[in-house]
Amino acid sequence: MSTEQLKLSNQICFPLYSASRLITQAYQPYLDKMGITYPQYLVLMVLWENDEISVNDVAKKLILKTNTISPLLQRMAKQELIERNRSSDDERCVKVKLTDKGKALEAKAKLIPEQMLDHLLSDSVELDDVIQMRHQLNQWIEILKDKQK
Amino acid sequence: MSTEQLKLSNQICFPLYSASRLITQAYQPYLDKMGITYPQYLVLMVLWENDEISVNDVAKKLILKTNTISPLLQRMAKQELIERNRSSDDERCVKVKLTDKGKALEAKAKLIPEQMLDHLLSDSVELDDVIQMRHQLNQWIEILKDKQK
DNA sequence: TTCGATTATATCGTGTGCGATACAAATGTA
DNA sequence: TACATTTGTATCGCACACGATATAATCGAA
Structure with missing residues (x-):
């Protein structure tokens, strides 16, 4: 080699x-x-797609462990962006959902990607390159997730 | 769009x-x-290529600020992997160099990339893909570094 | 049915990252 | 030479990440 x-x-x-x-x-x-951080933005994006979701499922979607997500969600609850409630079905489970304040951020947040794209693209990094990279990274992530166990 | x-x-x-x-x-x-972390491994790689280097220059090479690097180097000094000394030329400047213990890790560390490559490559992610991605990422990093200021 | 194993969440300690700030040394300029 | 500005480092506070551990609820097999 x-x-x-x-x-x-x-x-x-x-x-x-x-x-x-x-x-x-x-x-x-x-x-x-x-008034949020990038990991908090990721959580919001998950919750815009999922009405009510468990701490564990948020963690799985973000490929993080609950020992990271759990305090993160607690901080977001303190900011009143989300509500945390024990599931009645399974008392171990904590379900998370957006508050009105959390929902209100959606409109502002939806504008971010368009603005970001200007920052990210250039003569040397074009749209097709980014699409190609996304594809490679996603395949890589799947492989690494499997080996993570 | x-x-x-x-x-x-x-x-x-x-x-x-x-x-x-x-x-x-x-x-x-x-x-x-x-017994090291990934950022500490990065610092060691810098020091294997640079006998004696300032805190600021380590930060620049790793694209980090000194408020991250400074405590990181202090922890590495506590582990006796590196030595920190005020420069006599410029009293503001702290120069960093490897101890024997730090140098001794080089042989073990040089084996990591080969072992890692097995983990990282697969049917869906081949060597050429990785080389291509590295190229794109490095171009992207240069652009983003400029916008960072 | 019982009790050991699993699952979902939380807590703790440590090490980053990073914005804000502080401070001393060096530099530039009137 | 004075003195404002810049530069290099360090400190502080906060929010992740993550390994290790704890605890309660649920599951599963004898």
Whole structure:
């Protein structure tokens, strides 16, 4: 195996790590206007698609563990963006749903992607490149999720 | 602009965020054997290429701010992986270099990329795909770094 | 039916990331 | 030379991530 290939996994992990942070930073001005963080924005997106959903299912959709999601949802409940309620079916289960305040953010949030796209595209990174990358990343994520167990 | 395109920035940001975390998790077993974290591994890689380097220059190479790097380096100094010394040229400047213990990790660390590559490649994600993605990500990072200011 | 295993959530400790701020050393300029 | 500005580092507060652990509710097999 060549030295070039030996270094490749480092050379792909670091760009992923950096690009992820930089793009999240590019979201920040828009998220600041809404008073939320990027992980909180992800939770809101899940809840706009799912009326009522368990802590566990939010975690699965975001590929996070409940020990991350649980405090995150507690902070969002404190901000009155969501409501947390024990399920009557299964007393272990906590169901989460949007408050009116949480729902109200949807309109503002829906404008973010369009504004972001201007930041993300350029001469060297075009729409087709991004679509291709998304495809590769999603396949990769599926593989890595399986190995995670 | 189509709905598909409007959603694209979210659909690329989340995969980047998830893939970054999942790949870092895949590194974890190897890093655990060395008793370091992924950001600490990045610092070591910088120091294997640079004998003596300032806190600020480490930060620039890792695209992080000094308020992240500074405590990180302090923890690494406490583990005796590195030494921190005020520069005599410029008293504001703190120079960092590897200890023998830090240098000793290099041999073990150099084996990680080869082992990782097995985890990362598959039928659906081949070497060429990864090389292509790295290229795109690096171009993207340059653009986003400029906009960061 | 009982009791060990599993599941859903929460808590704790540690290590990042990052905005805001502080402070001393160096630099530039009148 | 004075003195405002810039630069390099550190500190503080907060919000993740995540491994380890705890606890209660549910499930499942003898």
